[in-house]
Each structure stands twice: as structure tokens, then as C-alpha cells.
Amino acid sequence: MITSVSINDSSIRRSAEIARALGHPARIAILKILAERTTCFCGDITEILPLAQSTVSQHLKALKSAGLITGEVEGVRTCYCLNPDGIKELQSLLSELSNELVQTCC
Amino acid sequence: MITSVSINDSSIRRSAEIARALGHPARIAILKILAERTTCFCGDITEILPLAQSTVSQHLKALKSAGLITGEVEGVRTCYCLNPDGIKELQSLLSELSNELVQTCC
DNA sequence: TATTTTTATCGTAAATTAACGATAAATATT
DNA sequence: AATATTTATCGTTAATTTACGATAAAAATA
Numbered sequence: 001m002i003t004s005v006s007i008n009d010s011s012i013r014r015s016a017e018i019a020r021a022l023g024h025p026a027r028i029a030i031l032k033i034l035a036e037r038t039t040c041f042c043g044d045i046t047e048i049l050p051l052a053q054s055t056v057s058q059h060l061k062a063l064k065s066a067g068l069i070t071g072e073v074e075g076v077r078t079c080y081c082l083n084p085d086g087i088k089e090l091q092s093l094l095s096e097l098s099n100e101l102v103q104t105c106c
Numbered sequence: 107m108i109t110s111v112s113i114n115d116s117s118i119r120r121s122a123e124i125a126r127a128l129g130h131p132a133r134i135a136i137l138k139i140l141a142e143r144t145t146c147f148c149g150d151i152t153e154i155l156p157l158a159q160s161t162v163s164q165h166l167k168a169l170k171s172a173g174l175i176t177g178e179v180e181g182v183r184t185c186y187c188l189n190p191d192g193i194k195e196l197q198s199l200l201s202e203l204s205n206e207l208v209q210t211c212c
Numbered sequence: 213t214a215t216t217t218t219t220a221t222c223g224t225a226a227a228t229t230a231a232c233g234a235t236a237a238a239t240a241t242t
Numbered sequence: 243a244a245t246a247t248t249t250a251t252c253g254t255t256a257a258t259t260t261a262c263g264a265t266a267a268a269a270a271t272a
Binding site for chain 3: 041042043053054057058060061073075076077078
């Protein structure tokens with residue numbers, strides 16, 4: 001099956017967006033922390049990772065804008081969680097991609 | 107199970123490296139093109155994607171340095187292929203990651 | 213009401229990325 | 243031997259990313 005591959009394909013673009021969000025160790029670490037904890041404030045993460053609060057906040061923003069996490073304001077703090085829909089998309093898009101990459105070597 | 111999550115964990119760093127390589131539409135497109143074709147030279151890809159030859163070469167270099175493709179010199183040209191080991195690593199690391207991201211929401 | 217706590221945002225600097233054209237090096241073709 | 247082809251690399255520019263400290267805004271606490 002020959003598909004014409006385009007840079008502007010929306011599935012390709014979305015996969016790249018998700019991959020880019022995963023493309024920094026701090027952001028993968030944050031996702032893992034969120035998966036382990038039920039309460040998850042910016043300050044909690046700042047205590048665990050060797051990064052400034054503003055840096056952690058920036059990474060959280062990146063993950064949120066990629067749709068991988070949600071952030072609910074709770075008074076002064078914001079409770080961050082994995083976004084089930086985003087994680088499902090991550091699973092399906094990236095597993096679909098890796099299934100497509102079956103070797104047809106030269 | 108509480109794992110202490112560290113930015114310097116080698117599995118996290120490797121996952122991030124792979125994800126970063128996937129983090130551009132052109133590079134995902136290139137991987138898909140490589141999966142569809144048996145012969146795969148830089149020039150072939152340049153014909154398909156709306157990018158300059160030097161840009162395609164740069165993206166190929168990024169994919170190769172992440173271990174996702176190989177490049178065998180064949181005379182003047184270089185034959186690029188998916189790297190089975192790299193693709194397997196992509197599959198296992200990213201599926202392991204997405205399995206870990208089971209929702210424990212607040 | 214005053215103070216503290218928490219997080220987002222601003223401003224900034226350094227590094228990296230992405231794009232291109234030009235060119236060099238290597239091989240193939242005439 | 244001269245020319246053409248192919249790709250990697252260089253040099254450059256513009257944009258984006260990553261990090262930090264400082265600060266503002268909002269809510270909680272004293």
C-alpha cells in the first residue's frame with residue numbers, strides 16, 4: 001500500500017506534536033511523577049526535580065498545551081493530572097506509527 | 107510501587123532522545139517514506155518533501171544519530187533504511203512509557 | 213488587615229533548531 | 243580526462259527552547 005506522505009498530514013503533525021512534548025527528560029519525568037501521585041501540584045514536582053519553579057511551570061505548560069495533562073485550579077494551587085484522552089492519543093498515534101514502521105530494508 | 111523519578115535516569119533520557127527525533131513532521135514523514143520503499147536515497151526524499159536537499163540531509167542525520175535509521179554509502183549515494191533495532195527500541199520504550207502512564211488522577 | 217504561600221508570567225541570556233544556498237568531496241558517466 | 247551527479251557539510255539567519263531570578267496575582271492564614 002503506497003501512501004503519499006505529506007508533511008502537512010494532520011496525523012503526522014499531531015504525532016510530532018506529542019513526540020515533541022515527550023522530547024525532554026524533565027517532561028517525561030513529570031509525566032511519570034503524575035502517574036505515581038494522586039495529588040500533583042507544581043511545588044511537589046519542583047521538590048523532586050532539580051529545576052527552578054519557573055522552569056517546572058514552563059514544562060507543565062508545554063505538556064498541557066500538547067493535551068497530555070490537565071491543570072485544575074484549586075485555590076492558590078493548581079492540581080495537575082494526566083489527561084486520559086491525551087494519553088490515549090499518545091498510545092494510539094505512536095503505536096500506530098511504530099506499527100507502520102515495519103522494515104522494508106534495501 | 108513508588109519509583110524515585112530522576113531526570114538523569116538513562117531510560118528516561120533515551121526515551122526523550124527518541125521522542126525528540128520524532129518531534130518534527132518532516133522526520134516522521136521520512137520514517138514513513140523509508141517504511142514504504144526499498145530503495146531510499148536522500149534525493150528520493152527531497153523529491154517528495156517540500157524541503158531543500160540540505161534540510162533533508164540534516165533531518166536524516168538527526169534520525170541516524172538517534173539510532174532510528176541507518177545509512178549505507180553506495181557509490182555517490184547513501185542508501186537509508188529504517189534501523190530495526192532502533193524501531194524496536196522506539197516500540198518498547200514508548201509502549202513501556204505509555205503503560206506506566208496509567209491514570210491516578212486527583 | 214497584614215503576611216505568607218503558591219503559581220504563572222515577564223524579562224533575559226545561552227543554546228539549539230530549522231531552514232536555505234553554496235560548496236567540497238566522492239563517484240559515475242561521457 | 244572532463245563533466246555530471248549525489249550527498250555531506252559550511253555558513254548564515256531567524257525562530258524556538260531551556261534555564262533562571264524577579265515579580266505579580268490570587269488565595270490562604272495569622
